[in-house]
Amino acid sequence: MKTKKRRRVMAAIVVALLVVCGSAYAYITSALKPLNVESKKEIEVEIPKGSSTSKVGEILEDKGIVKSGTIFSLYAKVKSKNLQAGTYLLNPSMNVEEIMGQMSSGNVHRPVAYKVTVKEGAQVVEIADTIAKEFKLNKEDVIRQLNDKAFVQKLQQKYPTLLTNKIFDSNIKYPLEGYLYPATYPYYQKQVTLEEIVTPMLDKTNKLIEQNAQKMKERQLDVHQLLTMSSLIEEEATGYTDRKNIASVFYNRLAKGMPLQTDPTVLYALGKHKERVLYEDLKVNSPYNTYVVKGLPVGPISNSSVKSVEAALEPAQTEYYYFLAAPDGQVYYAKTLEEHNALKQKYITQKQS
Incomplete structure (x- = not known):
């Protein structure tokens, strides 16, 4: 009888230990995870010079970055992490590994001036x-x-x-x-x-x-030519525009020895912004004016988005020689001047009358 009683006591102790150990394991695992995975709040944390690992954990817990400063400091010691002093911008959605990674690399937060x-x-x-x-x-x-x-x-x-x-x-x-x-x-x-x-x-x-060095070599463009071409594409682009089609028009015209005749170069030559480019504006004598010069203008007329640079390097393969930007932002392409004039009559002239 006494033996059975001892066994029941021992069994109860074992169960209690398992419960305690299981709870401890669950707590530790939880403490290593983000305190609030949904949080987008950035918190500035100052770690003074000479702070012990325990002190660092205490600061992080007080700031609401980690669940347990004790678990953080113990884990940092086990991982042999050298946590550096400084000001850090941390987030409760970061787990302990991420926090330690930032602090051990010295990736300190510097306020933007x-x-x-x-x-x-x-x-x-x-x-x-x-x-x-x-x-x-x-x-x-x-x-x-x-x-x-x-x-x-x-x-x-x-x-x-x-x-x-x-x-x-x-x-x-x-x-x-x-x-x-x-x-x-x-x-x-x-x-x-x-x-x-x-x-x-x-x-x-x-x-x-x-x-893009290799693509430039394949298209036989130097840096200045690429940035010049991409700036023309950028200035002609609208929200609906396919930049690669615009690029194809420019390259097709260059191959035929036709002037590019793009209005943004006229405005750049004039040094002003205008709602409409007038016929007399097209005559401005400037190496930027693509109604006057054949080929590319002397240089870029603006900076360019990556998409415009990509279009300059990989234009669409088309037979278009003309494009027309309608007032609604849509761009229409044509193979001949007759087609282009018909589009202009339909989408520009009629709209203005």
């Missing part, structure tokens, strides 16, 4: 204006420096493949036109030079060119 957004299809004058407003500079001073040959040559030393001597053609309005990549750029230092401002823009364009 300035932010510049360069839009697709932006011109140097517009970009200079954006820079001037964000950094509290004089726009004309920014343009003057961007046009300074010594300044651009210094950049050329960093990017000799990207910035060729073609940008110094005497007819070029702005050497860096078309070369400043459209994106949003954060700057962390309070004092930033114009060189430091435009370098990330050139860096992104340089990488894009490097990625």
Whole structure:
């Protein structure tokens, strides 16, 4: 009887231990997972120099980043992670591994001092204006420096493949036109030079060119020609436009020795924005005006989106020589001038009458 009783007691103890161990395992597993997987809140966490692993865990728990600071610190010790001091931007949706990865790599959060957004299809004058407003500079001073040959040559030393001597053609309005990549750029230092401002823009364009080096070789385009062609495509593109079809029209016309006759080059030559390009505008004497010059204009007329660069490198295979952008944004293509004029009569002239 006593033996049976002892066995029941032992069994109860074993069960209790299993329950405790199971609960502990479940708790530890839970503590290693994100505290709130749905959270999008970013929390700034300051880890002072000399903080122990236990102290780091305590700070993270207090900030609502992890469920248990104790489990975090024990896990970090088991993994032999060297957690670095600094300010971090963390999220409750991160698991312990992700948090430790960020803190052991020293990927500290730096507050953004300035932010510049360069839009697709932006011109140097517009970009200079954006820079001037964000950094509290004089726009004309920014343009003057961007046009300074010594300044651009210094950049050329960093990017000799990207910035060729073609940008110094005497007819070029702005050497860096078309070369400043459209994106949003954060700057962390309070004092930033114009060189430091435009370098990330050139860096992104340089990488894009490097990625497409083989395609450029196959199409026999140099950097300047590619960025010039893609800028024309960018300026003609609308929300409904197939950029590759527009590219095909340009290439078909070049192959036939026909002028490109694209209105954005006229406006760029005039240096102004107009709702309608008039017949007299088409006569402006400029190496940018594709109604006057045959072939590509002397340089880009804006920067380009990646899609426009891709279209310039891989145009559609068509027999189109004309395209027409209707007021509703739709683009219509034609093989002959007669077809083009009929489309113009249908979608432009009739709409205006």
